Amino acid sequence: xxxxxxxxxxxxxxxxxxxxxxxxxxxxxxxxxxxxxxxxxxxxxxxxxxxxxxxxxxxxxxxxxxxxxxxxxxxxxxxxxxxxxxxxxxxxxxxxxxxxxxxxxxxxxxxxxxxxxxxxxxxxxxxxxxxxxxxxxxxxxxxxxxxxxxxxxxxxxxxxxxxxxxxxxxxxxxxxxxxxxxxxxxxxxxxxxxxxxxxxxxxxxxxxxxxxxxxxxxxxxxxxxxxxxxxxxxxxxxxxxxxxxxxxxxxxxxxxxxxxxxxxxxxxxxxxxxxxxxxxxxxxxxxxxxxxxxxxxxxxxxxxxxxxxxxxxxxxxxxxxxxxxxxxxxxxxxxxxxxxxxxxxxxxxxxxxxxxxxxxxxxxxxxxxxxxxxxxxxxxxxxxxxxxxxxxxxxxxxxxxxxxxxxxxxxxxxxxxxxxxxxxxxxxxxxxxxxxxxxxxxxxxxxxxxxxxxxxxxxxxxxxxxxxxxxxxxxxxxxxxxxxxxxxxxxxxxxxxxxxxxxxxxxxxxxxxxxxxxxxxxxxxxxxxxxxxxxxxxxxxxxxxxxxxxxxxxxxxxxxxxxxxxxxxxxxxxxxxxxxxxxxxxxxxxxxxxxxxxxxxxxxxxxxxxxxxxxxxxxxxxxxxxxxxxxxxxxxxxxxxxxxxxxxxxxxxxxxxxxxxxxxxxxxxxxxxxxxxxxxxxxxxxxxxxxxxxxxxxxxxxxxxxxxxxxxxxxxxxxxxxxxxxxxxxxxxxxxxxxxxxxxxxxxxxxxxxxxxxxxxxxxxxxxxxxxxxxxxxxxxxxxxxxxxxxxxxxxxxxxxxxxxxxxxxxxxxxxxxxxxxxxxxxxxxxxxxxxxxxxxxxxxxxxxxxxxxxxxxxxxxxxxxxxxxxxxxxxxxxxx
Amino acid sequence: xxxxxxxxxxxxxxxxxxxxxxxxxxxxxxxxxxxxxxxxxxxxxxxxxxxxxxxxxxxxxxxxxxxxxxxxxxxxxxxxxxxxxxxxxxxxxxxxxxxxxxxxxxxxxxxxxx
Numbered sequence: 001x002x003x004x005x006x007x008x009x010x011x012x013x014x015x016x017x018x019x020x021x022x023x024x025x026x027x028x029x030x031x032x033x034x035x036x037x038x039x040x041x042x043x044x045x046x047x048x049x050x051x052x053x054x055x056x057x058x059x060x061x062x063x064x065x066x067x068x069x070x071x072x073x074x075x076x077x078x079x080x081x082x083x084x085x086x087x088x089x090x091x092x093x094x095x096x097x098x099x100x101x102x103x104x105x106x107x108x109x110x111x112x113x114x115x116x117x118x119x120x121x122x123x124x125x126x127x128x129x130x131x132x133x134x135x136x137x138x139x140x141x142x143x144x145x146x147x148x149x150x151x152x153x154x155x156x157x158x159x160x161x162x163x164x165x166x167x168x169x170x171x172x173x174x175x176x177x178x179x180x181x182x183x184x185x186x187x188x189x190x191x192x193x194x195x196x197x198x199x200x201x202x203x204x205x206x207x208x209x210x211x212x213x214x215x216x217x218x219x220x221x222x223x224x225x226x227x228x229x230x231x232x233x234x235x236x237x238x239x240x241x242x243x244x245x246x247x248x249x250x251x252x253x254x255x256x257x258x259x260x261x262x263x264x265x266x267x268x269x270x271x272x273x274x275x276x277x278x279x280x281x282x283x284x285x286x287x288x289x290x291x292x293x294x295x296x297x298x299x300x301x302x303x304x305x306x307x308x309x310x311x312x313x314x315x316x317x318x319x320x321x322x323x324x325x326x327x328x329x330x331x332x333x334x335x336x337x338x339x340x341x342x343x344x345x346x347x348x349x350x351x352x353x354x355x356x357x358x359x360x361x362x363x364x365x366x367x368x369x370x371x372x373x374x375x376x377x378x379x380x381x382x383x384x385x386x387x388x389x390x391x392x393x394x395x396x397x398x399x400x401x402x403x404x405x406x407x408x409x410x411x412x413x414x415x416x417x418x419x420x421x422x423x424x425x426x427x428x429x430x431x432x433x434x435x436x437x438x439x440x441x442x443x444x445x446x447x448x449x450x451x452x453x454x455x456x457x458x459x460x461x462x463x464x465x466x467x468x469x470x471x472x473x474x475x476x477x478x479x480x481x482x483x484x485x486x487x488x489x490x491x492x493x494x495x496x497x498x499x500x501x502x503x504x505x506x507x508x509x510x511x512x513x514x515x516x517x518x519x520x521x522x523x524x525x526x527x528x529x530x531x532x533x534x535x536x537x538x539x540x541x542x543x544x545x546x547x548x549x550x551x552x553x554x555x556x557x558x559x560x561x562x563x564x565x566x567x568x569x570x571x572x573x574x575x576x577x578x579x580x581x582x583x584x585x586x587x588x589x590x591x592x593x594x595x596x597x598x599x600x601x602x603x604x605x606x607x608x609x610x611x612x613x614x615x616x617x618x619x620x621x622x623x624x625x626x627x628x629x630x631x632x633x634x635x636x637x638x639x640x641x642x643x644x645x646x647x648x649x650x651x652x653x654x655x656x657x658x659x660x661x662x663x664x665x666x667x668x669x670x671x672x673x674x675x676x677x678x679x680x681x682x683x684x685x686x687x688x689x690x691x692x693x694x695x696x697x698x699x700x701x702x703x704x705x706x707x708x709x710x711x712x713x714x715x716x717x718x719x720x721x722x723x724x725x726x727x728x729x730x731x732x733x734x735x736x737x738x739x740x741x742x743x744x745x746x747x748x749x750x751x752x753x754x755x756x757x758x759x760x761x762x763x764x765x766x767x768x769x770x771x772x773x774x775x776x777x778x779x780x781x782x783x784x785x786x787x788x789x790x791x792x793x794x795x796x797x798x799x800x801x802x803x804x805x806x807x808x809x810x811x812x813x814x815x816x817x818x819x820x821x822x823x824x825x826x827x828x829x830x831x832x833x834x835x836x837x838x839x840x841x842x843x844x845x846x847x848x849x850x851x852x853x854x855x856x857x858x859x860x861x862x863x864x865x866x867x868x869x870x871x872x873x874x875x876x877x878x879x880x881x
Numbered sequence: 882x883x884x885x886x887x888x889x890x891x892x893x894x895x896x897x898x899x900x901x902x903x904x905x906x907x908x909x910x911x912x913x914x915x916x917x918x919x920x921x922x923x924x925x926x927x928x929x930x931x932x933x934x935x936x937x938x939x940x941x942x943x944x945x946x947x948x949x950x951x952x953x954x955x956x957x958x959x960x961x962x963x964x965x966x967x968x969x970x971x972x973x974x975x976x977x978x979x980x981x982x983x984x985x986x987x988x989x990x991x992x993x994x995x
Contacts, residue, residue, distance in 0.1 A: 003969060007946030025952075029913065029962045030936070032955070036914040039957075060933035068937040072944045 015073035026069050030062055080397075081404065088405030095377070099409070101772050102373050106413025106456050108765050109366025111420025113359045113452045114444065116758070118425055120352045122442030128340065129265065131203025137301060137337040139291040139308060144332045151288045154276070156319060157195070160291055163311055166304040166337075168296045171198040172276055172289035175268050176701040179541055179734050180235070181248035186734040188541050188704075189231065189249075192270040201294045202266075209243045209258030212275050221277035225249065226258040231271045249274075250544035267292065267340065292340060301337055308335040350834055351755045357831075358509060358762050365505045365766050366456055369773045371463035372498045374406075378464070380780075399465060406464035410457030417456075421449060431754055496813055499770075499777040503817025504824060506766040507854055511825040513763040514846040515832060515839050516756040522838030523749050529672035529680060530581055531617030532741035536715035537580060538722065539704035539736030543697055550696065551632045554689035557609050558628075560707070560729035567721045569712045574612040575688065577696060577705040578605055581616065581672045581741075582748040586699040590684065591660035592648055603644060604674065604683035605699075607691045613669055615710045616741075623655045623667035626687040636690050639667040644682035676748060677837040704736055715740050752835065767854070770817075771861040778810050779865040786869070793874040802870040810862030811855075818851050898930070898938050900981060903947065903966060903974040910965035912955060913939055939964060947973050 015022055037055035042048055092099040130136060139160060140150040152160070157172045164170055172195045180187045196212040199205065206226060216224055225247065227236070236242045246253045254274065266273065267290075276289070295304055312334045316325065385398055425444055547553050557575040564573045579585020588605040610626040612618075621642060630637055638659070645654045645668055657665045663686075671680035707726065711718055719738050726733055739747075746753075782789075789802055829841040839846065905911065905919045916939075917930045942948045947970035955961040966974070 004945040004947075007969075008944050011944045011946070025962065028960065032912070032959060032961050033914045033932070033936075035959065058932060060931075062933075065933060065936045069940050072940055 012073065012075055016075075019073055022073055023070075026066060030059075030065065034059060080400070084401045084404035085408065087401060088408045091405060092409065098373060098377055099412075101776075102370055102409055102460070103413045103416055105366050105369045105373070105769055105772070106410065106460065107416035107420050108769070109363050109370075109456050110414060110417030110449070110452045111424055112762065112765060113363050114417070114421035114449045115424035115428060116355055116359045117448035117452075118421075118445040119428060119442055120356055121445050121448065128267075129263070134339065135295045135297075136201070136340045137293050137295060137304060138340045139293060139335060140338055141333055141335050147336070147338055152291055153289070156315075157289050157291055159315065159318065160293075164293070166296060166299040166307050167293040169197045169201040169294045171195045171201045171292050173198060173267060173292065174276065174288050174290065175270075176274075177541065177543070178249040178272075179251070179543055179732070181251065181732060186732045187235070188539075188734040188736050189271040190269055191225075191249075191272050191274060192266050192268050193276045194266070194273050195276050198266075198273075198292075199260075201292060204261065204264055206258035207261035208240060209256070211258065212273075216275045216277055219277055221275055223249075223252060223254045224257045224275060225254040226260060226273045227256060228260055228271050228273075229262040229264065232259045251546050252544070293337065295337075301339065305336040308337055311335060351751070354512075354832060354835070355755070355758060357828075358512065358759055361505050361509055362762050362766055363452060363455060365502050365769050367459035368498050368502050368505075369769045370456065370460040372495055372502070372773045373776055374460060374463040375495050375498075378466075403461065403465050406461045407457070409464075410453075410460050413460070414453045414457065417453065418449065428758070431757060495777045495780065499773045500813050500817035500820065502766075502770040502773045503814055503854060503858065504821030506763070506770040507818060507821025507850060508825045508828060509759065509766045510763040510850045510854070511821075511829060511846055512832060513756065513760040514850050515829060515836055515841065515843060516752070516759055518839040518843065518846060519835065519837045520749070520752060520756050523676045523752065526673070526676050528582060528676065528745060529618065529670055530741075532745045534711050534713055534715050535616065535741040536709040536711060536718065536722065536738070537741055537744065538707045538709075538719075538726070538738045540707060540726065540733050541700055541704060541736070542730075542733070543700045547693075549632070549693045550691040551689055553691070553693070553696065554609070554631075554687075556730060557688055560726050561609060561611070563725035563728055564707070564709060564722055567718060567725065569718055571710045571712060572611050572615040573707065573709045574615040575609045575705060575707050576612055577607040577688070577691075577703070578699040579674075579703045580706050580744060582674060582676065582744055584703070585674065586703055587681075588695075593658040593660045593662075601648060601682075603648075604681045606683060606685050607688050607696060607699075608685050609688050612685070612708070615708045616672075617710075618672060619670040621668045621670060622653075623665075625667055625669075626685075630687045631689045636661075636663040637666045637687065638663045639669055639685040640665055641669050641680065641683045642671050643680050644684055647682050708741075755835070767857060770854070771857050774810060774813065774858050775861040775865065777813070778806065778862050779868070781809070782806060782865045782869045789869055790874045799870040803866050806866035806869050807859060807862050810858060810866075814855055814858035818854060821854075822847060822851065896977075898934060899942060900974070900977045901928070901930075902935075902938060902942065903970055903977070906948065906964055906966045907971065907974060910963045912953075912961040912963050914961075916964070942970070946970075 034052075034055050037058060038048070038051045041051035041054055046054065128136065139152075141148055151174075152172070154172075157170075161170055174193045176191050176193050178189055178191055180189045194212065196214045196217050199211045205211070207229065209226070212224065212226070216222055227242070232238055232242060236245075242256050242259065245256050247256060248254075260273075293304075295301065312330075315335065316330055316333075388398055389395070421444055425442070429442060542553055542556065547556065561573045561575065564570060586605045587602050589600050589602050591600040608626070610628065610630075613620055613625055623639070626637070626639065640654055649657060654665045654668050659665075669685075672683070673680045707722070709715065709718065709722055716738075723735055723738075726735065789797075789805075792805075793802065825847065826842055833841050901920050902916055905916050905923075908919075911919065913935055917932065917935055921929050939948065939950075943950055943964070947967060948964045949967055950962050950964050952960060953963045
């Protein structure tokens, strides 16, 4: 049996390319047979002509023989497939409207979803590029059950090291920066101080040289550094002899001991790594370490967390011996182990999840639309199915053809979707905020593509094939007689229901984007507390021992500022350290003098030159600003902002108050926001000449110092001149980002804007799809009712009445969709509340506006079929079946 | 296969025709017309092959590898397609013959008078 099957296969394969020859042979074979028959009859006495006819009659119809033979020369499966594909293509070409809309819908659904999912996946879900990254955790704490980022001092790191049961490795890291000298231009590099086990913990070994040794962890240990691959290539020409070389960081010599492999990224972005040995005698008791750990093989994260939680009490006993922490608060704290990736992206988790929800919606809408289109079309194909069935096509044959056609459609849509996904991903990444984590690794996700393609195609196929099934069971003569355009009303209702569903889903998306748009507009109009127009900012760093003291720094800055003020067009200039407005900045712990039982508190901290407030247009509310008279030898003074006075001075006049450390408050200025959607934090300002040099250097490790220049107009035009003058003051000064304050303002809301753009794009798509869906349903239903319309018109209805009827029907569908959509939106928008500002999740204005837009679009979609219906000639309609 | 159209299931008819064709070709190669004539002759005019069924049967047998075909010159100098048995065909024929004998014996037993 198997041999026979094999032979058959071989025979068919052999025959495939030889069809013409085989056809010819067959004809000849049959001709031979007839000739022989004829000859025999002639020998028996029949006249030749008669014999010929007799022979043919006896033989019967050669057509059947030829059919059977032809069947053996090929694979039937391939034949029917080719046939179906040709037929399918023809059908699709003959209905360009349907085809275009279906392909577009599929492409949008598949493409948009794949692009977004790839981004979300890359940012949130993609595992870190380390060895067994799921075993890497960060030690932090839960406060009232919510995870909080927690940093530790060196001593506290030691505590964890001595209680490390569940872990095979622990490491501490802290971010820092250096001025890298020795190259053609002084350069600012981001660095990470790490303990000796760090690279081992991540499971990545240096490509050249070695890791840090344990003895390098201790205070006063050797100054050693490991370079990143990029830095090595860029500044050291990828020279392997770099190991052992000395490089100047902040003016101090560091020895290079290793180079990391290409593509390696540490847990915070860094161009080089150095040891934790130097960090100890600094503000805060030496620390600000992020503590990471690798779980032992058979230990789970929950086990580790419960172990750490049990250490909460002993930890508090050891590090809070004076019980400054109240018991109530202590009870709400517990330590835990968090998967490292969770902490990294926490701030962007919610919006990205919202996006995921949105793309789910869009996919749903796309599927619904395709289904709708299929069903509308199916009704017009009843006749075709009936005729084919009557001509002998089996049910399976018809279904198979429809299936092939739909797969073809799906493939077309999928191919377009792939293109759209690729293009979409790149456009989105170009628009994305620059601090999107892992942005470099984001690529089109194959799984996402496969998944969405499958879902979209399946729905198309399902809704395309189902009607074919139903028809083939129907009474054929019925279908042919009635012109096949009147099916059961059940299918029509389903189409309407789907259209309403689409409208409701679109409404939800549009409400979401409307709320975000409202938020964005509110944010744009918030007064940031200063005047951002026409101010240039340049980042500089003055770290290193060469300045030696606060006075040295102040002198340098004044020298530079003096030069800058001579540039025509400059109105004022200043320097600020430890943070710009609208960006993260330094903070410090202070105590107000004279309040015996009051606790100390944390307040934002800035170091400034005297012209700062004037340059940024921050109003002076009380007292005075700093002057050149405030120097290292005079009374230490500070200026506070209104929030500081409000929250901590309780209505007393701030001027004349002192801090416990002796500084006198001499002025109060207006509040300046650090985040547009949060109230300004209490802030105090210190004149540059009076800063504690150590703390300035510490803060500069985390925050750039900025030179601010207010100009008459177009600040960017003066960039080169300002830079030149800065270099004249200090040729070794690295200059970082140069931006206008307006750009800074706009960057602070970049992520929100990105999100808003995305969701609005989705809203737009879904609106388009819903409109198309409505159009489809209405036209289809009107085409079926042509007969009815004809009767109405013959009985006296005018164009207007018909228009009203059609639009009325459409309006009904839309209103149902809107009502459902509003209910859905009300239920779902509360998940957006953490992203909103100035708008409630149930903002009535947004809801009403969106509903009106939807209704307007829907009416437009109904208008075309309405006009068509109204133009019907009653005579034609009555005759039309 | 009989001129008489009222026959048993087409399956049986088909299988029987195949068997007769193979048996005919066991005696040597032949073209389609010759096969039909041979069956007619050998059965002493009882069996006449329905011509429209002959060639489909031949082609199907060739597909299955029980026969092979080649072009040759007939007795009256015309080009004709000749068929002959393959080894596999021979084995198949033996099996079919055995089956046929068993079946006819069984039918005979059932139909026995007394």
